[in-house]
Amino acid sequence: MYAFLFSTDFNCRRVTTNCWDKGDTLQGLAYSPVFLLGFLVNAAALHAFIAKRDPWTDTHIYMLNLVIADTALILFIPLRIYDAFYCLHPTPLCTFLIFLHYINMYASIMTTTAISVQRYLVIRFPLQARSWRKKKETACAVCLLFWGLLVTICAIFRKENYPDKLWKCYERCKNIQLNPKFIAILVCIGFLTPLLIIVFCSSRIICILLKEGDKSEEKKSTIGMVTANMIVFIVCYTPIHIAFIVNYFENVSDNWQCEYLPAHAYLLVAEWIASTNCCFDSISYYFLLKRFYLFK
Template identity: 25%
Template sequence: MTAEGTKLHCDVSTHNLVASVLPPVLIIEMLLGLPGNIMAIYVFCKNMPSWRTNVTFLFNLILSDFLLLLSLPFRVDNFLRGEKWIFGDAWCRINLFMLAVNRSASIAFMTAVAFDRYFKVVHPHHKINHISSRQAAGVATFIWAAVIALRIPLLANHLLNTDNNSSKCRSFSNYKSPSLGIHLHNGVFIFEFFVPLILLIFCSVRIACILRSRQMDKDKRGQRAIRTVLVIVGVFVFCFFPSIGTGLTALFLKTLKEKYCNAYNLTSQLFAMSIAFTYLNSALDPVIYCFSSSLFRNYLRSTLNRTGVIQLQLSRRGSTYSGSD
């Protein structure tokens, strides 16, 4: 969500600060995110016949990250030019669409991984724990279809804002009369944070309570289950809360910006820079792979062992384990 609105008596100029701070940060995130995600794609594709539900969701989480990594260089170029978009309106729409889909899909598949772990621990005999790889792929396809459908309005709206010979490509721009599609985009932005957050907290609490009641909270597998969901919650809040927090604050101050001009201006700048946390999600997702899949975990361990610098013990289930632990 953005803080930009119609300019009345409060001039919100964010491009100087954004242009100086964001490009190097985004480049670092890109360089950190690519190796981990490429490695994860290699590991999961190599072991595709042994996939189970959570690996299917993790693989789709990787795909959503690549949508971001493919789009990010254009945003870096945009910020380096002081928010002057040179690639035209059509690519502006596609670029913002891909970025929005990445955010929504990442949140959806992180939640799916947490729910998979929740059912395995809290309801171990539930039929959902025995769905086939084909059925898990069907669930993933449905998630993609829902995410894309909700973000289609970004392709249907004119998003390139030309003002004073400067073209700005923003999903939330200086709309005097926002269209229904833009209102839908705003609503999805808010909904996709708070609803998954409630579900993730629910999964964490229930898993911890059940393991404690079964006296399994000290067991290695029980501790791993708790850590997996807590890592997902931690990455989720750390990456997505800054944008939703500053965005909602800016929307509130927007109605009072004639009175609180400086506060509105500051919040607008904070929101613009908060997207660095959103994009950081793609660099941090490999941490989730480590906690959620023994396939990825064992590959990292064996790679480190081959260097001779450090020796780590592989999972007892071996490197071909499906990743359900």
């Protein structure tokens, strides 16, 4: 999905023959279990929200926003699988699919960041947190801000993934340079800033819980879950953003269609790793937030 970060001139040689290869087949096989597992866990999460009868809190709003982002990403993976086996040629639909995936992935990142900040504030300032007003309204405003920001960025850089710049439906022409400002936004604002915030909040939560005298199994399990969520975030999203940078600076010859590019292969693997995060969110955050008594 993110294979659109390549360099040099602005003359894209379009694919006019069958674009199938072994790499495409492997992609189709790799994304199939991601779709099946992701669909099941996110469907279960949505069902839990629909069946919920207790009053909603700001945490539930963030969680629902996270599930919506992950579900929207999951629902369009079948088109990626279809493209792997039957080759969708570049059309406006492909442009839409690229940006849709982009929006939902970063909506998930931003919502995860918001949840980490909220949990840190609740644990760091427990008495003040109980007296905070309009928490649900604030959560709704934050989620809307995330979606609005992402849609705006896509609108600004919409021409970067127009069909005339696509080699395959999910791949940008390797000899066309992506706007460096777009890469800077993706890497710095979309990943590094959330990463620093999540690492800080998670680390502080762990330190606070370790300093407390209560060493119950539940407290230890909570620490383990916070640590696991932080590690999952790092493992899932670090490779793809490294790939963005590596592919941008990669030298591509005029015969790029016939070349095997290691950086491109790495990018495809990193894309898959990033997509697997939608399977972990619903599972990990459900148990994490439940242990913090957030579903009461």
